[in-house]
Amino acid sequence: MSVDAGRGQCRLCGLDAGGEEFCCPGCQNVYAILEESGALASGADPRDTDLFRRSLEMGLVARRPAAAAAARPPAEETRESVLHVTGMWCAACAWLIERALLSENGVVAAEVMFASDLVRIRYDPRAVPPGRLRGRIERLGYGVAGDDGPATDASTRIRRDLLLRTGLAAFLWLNVMTLSLIFYVSYFETVSERVRGLMPFVLMALTAPAILYSGWPVLRIAALGLREGVLRMESLLALGILAAFGYSSAEAFRGGRHFYFDTACALITMVLAGKLIEAGAKARTTRAVALLHQMMPRKARVLAGGRERFLAVEQLAPGARFLVKPGERIPADGVVEEGSSAVDESLLTGESAPRSRGPGDSVIGGSLAVSGALTVRATAAAGEGALAGMIRTVGRALASRASIEHTVDRVSRAFVPAVVLFSAAVLGFWLAAGAGAATALSNAICVLVVACPCALGIATPLALTAAIGTASRHGILVNHAAVLETTRRVGAVVFDKTGTVTEGEFRLLRVEPRAGVSAAEVVRIIASLESRSEHALARAVVEYADSLGLAREPVADFERIEGAGVTGVVGGRRAFAGNRRIAPGCPEPHDGGGTVVWCGWDGEVKASLVFGERIRPEAAETIRRLHGTGVETWIVSGDSEAVTRSVAEAVGIRHWRAEALPAAKIEVIDALRAEGKTVAMVGDGINDAPALAHADLGIAMSTGTALAMQAAPMVLMAPKLDRIPLAFDLAHRTLRVIRLNLFWAFLYNILGITLAAAGLLNPILATGAMTASGITVVGLSLQLGRARLGAAESSAEAALGEPAAPARRPSTT
Template sequence: MERKLNKLDGVRASVNYATRRATVELDTHAHVADAIDAVHTAGYAAAELSEQAPAVNEDSATAKALFTRLIVALALFVPLANLSVVLAVVPDLRFPGWQAVLVALAAPVVTYCAWPFYRTAVRTLRTGVATMDTLVSLGVLAATALSVYSMFSAEATSTAGQGVWSAIFSSDSIYLEVAAGVTVFVLAGRYYEARARAQAVQALTALAALRATDARVECAGDTTMLIPLAELKVGQRLIVLPGETIPSDGQVIEGAASVDLSAMTGETTPVQVSAEQGSTAVGGTTCLDGRLRVEVTAVGDDTRLAEMIALVDSAQTAKARAQRVADRIAAIFVPCVIALAAATVVGWSLTGASWEHAVRAAVAVLVIACPCALGLAMPMALVIATGRGAQLGIFLKGHAALELSGTIDVVVFDKTGTLTNGQPHVTGVYTVDDDSAELILGWAATLEQHTSHPIATAIAAAAGPQSLAAPVDEVVTDVGSGVRGVIDGVKVQVGSPAWIARSAAVPAAIDARRTDIERSGGTAVYVAADDAVRGLIDIRDGIKPSARQAVDELHRMGIRTFLVTGDNAGAAQRTAEQVGIDDVIAGVLPAEKVAIIDNVRSSGAGVAMVGDGINDGPALASADLGIAIGRGTDVAIGAADIVLVRDDLTTVALALQLASATRRTMRTNLAWAFGYNLAALPLAAAGLLNPLIAGAAMALSSFFVVSNSLRLQNFARIDR
């Protein structure tokens, strides 16, 4: 299917075996209908993805259908196998028509129960492609034909019995139980895979289930009306009552409540939101108590919940680099196995062996070589890892994030909003001459309303809404440094001391106060008017409770830590001492953060950047691995490889540990898948394996890969 789609002009496709989904990208001149036709030509069904998140109903239905066939096959296989072995060991027990009884028991198994294998094999053969279903189908049909011949041969009608072990394990002992047994084992493996796929995307389904179906919107005359969620518009005002799901993202404009974020972030402690705090409401979370009035700021695919669903869906359907290598191997593996089976027949014939023995050995080769384990080795581990990550509040934008996480030697932290709470507050305003604190704070707030930095928010909150009414012109923002403009004809600058000192005179008293503030771990903001500093604002922000534990965890993992911030050296050093960070680089502009990361990387170290602000976007994109705090700006989230929804820095180490556990699982899966085939194929070709045992071994190899991958669902925290 993938090859068919990629042959189309302007179409790029990637098929994931674990999720059984294809991701298809089309250029503007390409048509969806052509892509769907190509899929139908390849023998598969296709449809455009709906706007709603994908569900696991298809996998559940597949599992149910396979389970029905498996039960039928198993119910008939048990008496069939017992009769076959007993009649082979004790020929005297053979009764008139025993062959017909065995055929009657086997017929439903090799027809109805094995039908999914035949159907897929025929579909793919129409396109000139041989798959694992081709091997299974050839094996079952060949074993059936050989069994029927064997039962009516002179050997089967003789009275010379075989030993029990010979009857079960010998490659010369073959009746219909082999064809039925292979069908049972493969069906069991497929059923287990289908169940595993459904479990692997449970996190995605759980996120999709968080969506509300309708919203209670305000109408004229203080009335409300329930409308479908799809009709909700930005700017409408919602009423959310206790116990209800918040329909969409918005700003709390009235009321206070405890909100349960556990399903989305993994945090079990409810979060308090209120209009007084300027809180935002996140769609898909639950209002536990209180009544909220919310103004909608995002709907549909623009909501935080939709973004998280898209991240998980993209990560689960994407294909890792190592998986693409495994796919290329699997593509040539099936034709090679068919060639080996043919060579086995020729080889045994040249040695003078009977053609029955040669065909039995070839059947064993076909059955045991089914590359199901190889096809599942990578995607199953990756799909389950992304699902488990979502449950822990770790959203991977793609499988590349897992691959890159294994190269990390250094983690670089931003300070404001990352290591600190991101809720700085004004603790003091200092002025010169006769200027009032209200004037200085008002000037600063008027300019800072044009930026989204947490410090700007703190200044605006301290000044109050009345200070924002003054007219302002010629506003220019110097990212990472400050902002300047004209307020009532006065040229005002607000920003870092170093930036303002380049163009404005700094009184000695102000400079001395700045030194004291920075030594005590605060942040000083200068306010200048007409080329002279007129005041200073003292800003403080608390350290996140999880910061120290997160840094200690990284150190235990052997990872070096840096604090790179645009803040002053005193505040940066104080923060680093509080959380235990190794190296500090302060007074850094956004562009310089990129240069610092490149410099660290030049020594051969893999670098991860953790940030949340608009200033961190370039650094997050430049690092080997970008990690954004989920409540950060759209720029930071857009540039990152991993998004942490929980405001808990220990998830940084947890994300790296999850990646490490996933890589180990993938390596184990691949080693087993390749090692199993390398060891089993020569034994089968040498005629040392009964096809029945070969079928069991093949099914067990897939069982091992899926079971090994499912262990990631229990991942919590390692290397403690």
């Protein structure tokens, strides 16, 4: 049986069927299947059947809005796509596209970022193919340039087209203004009636191409908005332009004396000039992402069978060997097998100094081989490497919107209909006051034009886009615009120790020989012994001996004693190295925050070796700067109390917690939150991932694990802690710029509407004021794009070079 549907309702889903039995073919087919299968024979409600629910999920039948929301698939069943859209003129365009996409069955979420021309869509691939999403956007009158990055060529073509339209409009405006002088001269000199009667039609002929060609983008977008039932910013401009042209044309045929052809041309010219400036600003703010795409090589010089051949990077598989010559970019992430070269990774990490890379070193796809040729074995496909991941992350961030942006969008959408109503009221008021149709229309047009909230619409997205681009240029990767909002509120930062505050590798800090023994002799003998061990402390001794150029001796009868150390015969002497179990009678190690190894030969302890993790050279300055801004700092580590306290005191951190399990980091974060603080967590390891995800702001080091970087919304592409104050500084600057942008945008609108309604503005001045407001917002936002985050730049640059020799070599006292 069918559902209890009223007259004109669908027998299956109950929606309005327009007098038919079914609202759509899907419902008709599903109902027929249910009927043939006997599922309806028992009187069951067809909407309770599995077939109906499955049909809803797949979009085969219609659904109510509530049902649509309930039927959305879980996140793991959806895909995400980022498209580059061309032809957006303002924030209202972004809202229209977003609204249209969300109306599509199968689209779970859609975010449109006007400032970067990117659209991020999450959808169910079973219900909607990607081609339908492109088609939906194109039916609105916009172009879709592709989903593989910024469409630089398409954007350039659009800017050139806009420049041509602006130039033609300006030329026609100049001519219309010049010829319009005849009407002003007629107040002082006699002008023949023939000239007076013919001139309005000449002006009309000159104005028509300005409107129909130069002004076509404005009129087209306004018409598309009306077709979708939306009043947009362009609607205000189109009303003003068409009202001026229509009234003037009517006056020309009536033989009137008041014409506003010059006003229509001025509106078009100034609006297009403002849009041209905005287009250039958008291109500059997204230049960082464009540079990342330019770093992606298109071909790889693959080595196979002793020969070189070129291969498209898309076909480069992990394990393939390829050659990179000086001046070429590395096509994929890999490990160097042969050769050495200085490698420039500046656009990825923000570090200006090239790094030396040789056999065994990892290299990043997109970096530049500066001084030598490298043979590299790929560890990841070109589309799966660090650069590709960075591009995707920055793209998602540019396509995301912060909460303040959503608020401004809601205000803008309510603002446009309110302005139209207010303009109509101004028209009625001046007509009722007896001012005449020309004056009333002029004042109404002024209200429409000066109130256009273009500056309001770009105030927030343009600033956020510029900030994200600046962050990526400084080696700070954010995955969502809201991260900048969170960053500026951070009141406490929790640091992991190993690999974050320290560099994560043991180094020999001090050699303390007994009397009569030289440090060099101790290091030579013990390094020879430890060369047979795989322990991290053994590697540190061997590396130090190699740095001194000490030759190693053969080792015989090597033995590893579990939990104690190692022994062996070196140069005829029985040498040993280990803890107090292998060297009984040695004094307790001093509480200096290091790991002590006792060593000697022939049954006598000859020296003690003190090991430790080297603290990052920029750590202390980073902590000092955070404290200077009122941010509280913590170290939480699983290491011993002595080591953790030593590292905390060395860098100036006042609060620390040692011997902590991963859950303890979450406990510290919760305790700080209970004090009302917004908490950031900085880490790099797998055990840091829960805390990074739990904190208000997770910050991962790029040298850390993939899990840590996935859990953190901010990644430091260069393993430098001084990027953290830079990120905080950028977040505060961004907030200041957004506030200034909104202040100027609202101020222009409030003052402009007031003056226009009072009849103190003419349409040309109103257009100039509207354009000036947009230029002001653009100029303020571009300051972020040019920002060098200067106060920290000197310390950041100082941290880029190699550490000083005393820091690298231990003392041999």
